[in-house]
Amino acid sequence: MAQRGGQASNYYNLGDDEQNGQQKGYPMPSYGNPQQQQNGGQQNYNGQQQQFGGPQQMQAPPTYQQQDYGKWDQDQKPTFDQAFKIDKPKWNDLWAGILLILVFAGFVAVSGITIASYASTKGFNGGGIYGSSNDFGLSTNTIVLFAFCLVMALVLGYGYICLARIFTKQFIWITGILHIIFGFVTAIYMLVQKYYSGGIVFLLFACFSLFCFITWIPRIPFSVLMLQTAIDVSKKFGHVYMVSFIGGLVAAAFGAWFSVTLVAVYVKYEPGSNPACSAGGGTGSCSSATVIGLLVFITFAGYWITEWLKNTIHTTISGVYGAWYFSPNNPPKGATRGALRRALTYSFGSISFGSLIVAIINLLRQACSIAQQQESQSGNIAASCALCILGCIIGLLDWAVQFINRYAFSYIALYGKSYMESAKATWKLIKDRGIDALVNECLIGPVLTMGATFVAYACALLAYLYLHFTNPAYNQDGSFTPVVVAYAFLIGLQIANCFTTPLSSGIDTLFVAMAWDPEVLMREHGDLYSRMIAVYPHVQQAIHA
Numbered sequence: 001m002a003q004r005g006g007q008a009s010n011y012y013n014l015g016d017d018e019q020n021g022q023q024k025g026y027p028m029p030s031y032g033n034p035q036q037q038q039n040g041g042q043q044n045y046n047g048q049q050q051q052f053g054g055p056q057q058m059q060a061p062p063t064y065q066q067q068d069y070g071k072w073d074q075d076q077k078p079t080f081d082q083a084f085k086i087d088k089p090k091w092n093d094l095w096a097g098i099l100l101i102l103v104f105a106g107f108v109a110v111s112g113i114t115i116a117s118y119a120s121t122k123g124f125n126g127g128g129i130y131g132s133s134n135d136f137g138l139s140t141n142t143i144v145l146f147a148f149c150l151v152m153a154l155v156l157g158y159g160y161i162c163l164a165r166i167f168t169k170q171f172i173w174i175t176g177i178l179h180i181i182f183g184f185v186t187a188i189y190m191l192v193q194k195y196y197s198g199g200i201v202f203l204l205f206a207c208f209s210l211f212c213f214i215t216w217i218p219r220i221p222f223s224v225l226m227l228q229t230a231i232d233v234s235k236k237f238g239h240v241y242m243v244s245f246i247g248g249l250v251a252a253a254f255g256a257w258f259s260v261t262l263v264a265v266y267v268k269y270e271p272g273s274n275p276a277c278s279a280g281g282g283t284g285s286c287s288s289a290t291v292i293g294l295l296v297f298i299t300f301a302g303y304w305i306t307e308w309l310k311n312t313i314h315t316t317i318s319g320v321y322g323a324w325y326f327s328p329n330n331p332p333k334g335a336t337r338g339a340l341r342r343a344l345t346y347s348f349g350s351i352s353f354g355s356l357i358v359a360i361i362n363l364l365r366q367a368c369s370i371a372q373q374q375e376s377q378s379g380n381i382a383a384s385c386a387l388c389i390l391g392c393i394i395g396l397l398d399w400a401v402q403f404i405n406r407y408a409f410s411y412i413a414l415y416g417k418s419y420m421e422s423a424k425a426t427w428k429l430i431k432d433r434g435i436d437a438l439v440n441e442c443l444i445g446p447v448l449t450m451g452a453t454f455v456a457y458a459c460a461l462l463a464y465l466y467l468h469f470t471n472p473a474y475n476q477d478g479s480f481t482p483v484v485v486a487y488a489f490l491i492g493l494q495i496a497n498c499f500t501t502p503l504s505s506g507i508d509t510l511f512v513a514m515a516w517d518p519e520v521l522m523r524e525h526g527d528l529y530s531r532m533i534a535v536y537p538h539v540q541q542a543i544h545a
Helices: 016-023 094-120 140-166 171-192 196-236 239-269 288-326 335-344 348-377 381-415 419-433 435-441 444-470 481-516 518-524 526-535 539-543
Strands: 042-045 048-051
Touching: 094 239, 094 288, 094 348, 140 171, 140 196, 140 239, 140 444, 140 481, 171 196, 171 444, 196 239, 196 288, 196 348, 196 444, 196 481, 196 526, 239 288, 239 335, 239 481, 288 335, 288 348, 288 381, 288 481, 288 518, 335 348, 335 381, 348 381, 348 419, 348 481, 381 419, 381 481, 419 481, 444 481, 481 518, 518 526, 526 539
Parallel strands: none
Antiparallel strands: 042 048
């Protein structure tokens, strides 16, 4: 491609000699592919070597192509693949992608068999909320419940994102207050109804959320600035909200499919006076072991598929924000399409790999939560407390992996590396460059998690109220309440996460891009840099560590 010189826009605090040098036509560094450099962590700016990391050298800083994309004519603009070029494109972590496809195929098979059995015995299981003869397992009543939860998750999830766009400055306060209030309301109501296991768990979560929010108050101004920046970019690139909306709908559709399959597994294999046991499989096919085994599999598959969907959305949006960061006035054409195409091809296995780790952790946490509630309901307080502590440990592990994944997937979006390469390089980059100080000061990730959890609380409370007022025959003793409430919480959380991912993706990408090239922040986004210093002066040391 041809190269054009010219003066870069929005210089920040350049001396006279530097400004004159730019006006003489020295090439402006732009974005490209990270490669290992022989000079051990130096990058050429305006013909001179600039040290990046002080005594701690970064192993793989990017070497940007000497092209001023901001000066290209509209019909000469590079594509996303040209701007973020991969020298030797390959299908990274292909084994994980193939395994995900096989797990999805297994989920389809289980779903097909069980739903067919459910359809053949629908009269026995009822045609709606009432009228079921099933008194041993989940029935049509539960499907209606999950349908209500899906609608609530869709409405609240999309409404939450709209709230962020309209009330950006108040968004963090609104989220924290709503999350805390709804957590306490859910806990108190369950305790009043003598559902102590669920009430105690929700009460602990609510108290922890209150403590966290109080300690976060001094960090709110910086987080508001980063959120405003992400919102402004998302308004300029309309595809961000289109990807968010489509991703949310796909997540809801899969949630509906998962809900029906969950009920159908009980209908097909739950032992008892079950007419489905003699339909196609013989009486020997029905057992509690079969039900538990299939529930574990479909729960794992559900977690993995929804995590993959969420991370694919994240990777796609990261490409859009990366294009804006490096060339805000004239970004490459087709950034959304290019980033999505890379996420679904060369990076498909890497996204599947990262999602697999989170899915396994979430499966363990889900199992721990259900076991804790059942032990508490049976009166075994010691076992319930032990499982609660174990659940907290698993939750911390989940947080750590999710933290690394967020920035690793942003790196994957721009540079197309494998998952392990991206995780190691991004973590070392953040530590060496001091960007961890910036990351720790930003509350957007925790706040959006609070928002998604608020939606999950709402779905869990709806599920509990539904079971309380409809009083289905299969739940006369309340034995299915922990399972149904836990799955309602899961459905609401995963759908809400797909809606909120684009906002957090933008901020995560900005942190990764700032770490790779802080010069672009000061040159192309001088106003943003000034505002960051105003609300968080340590930013100067953080990005120049």
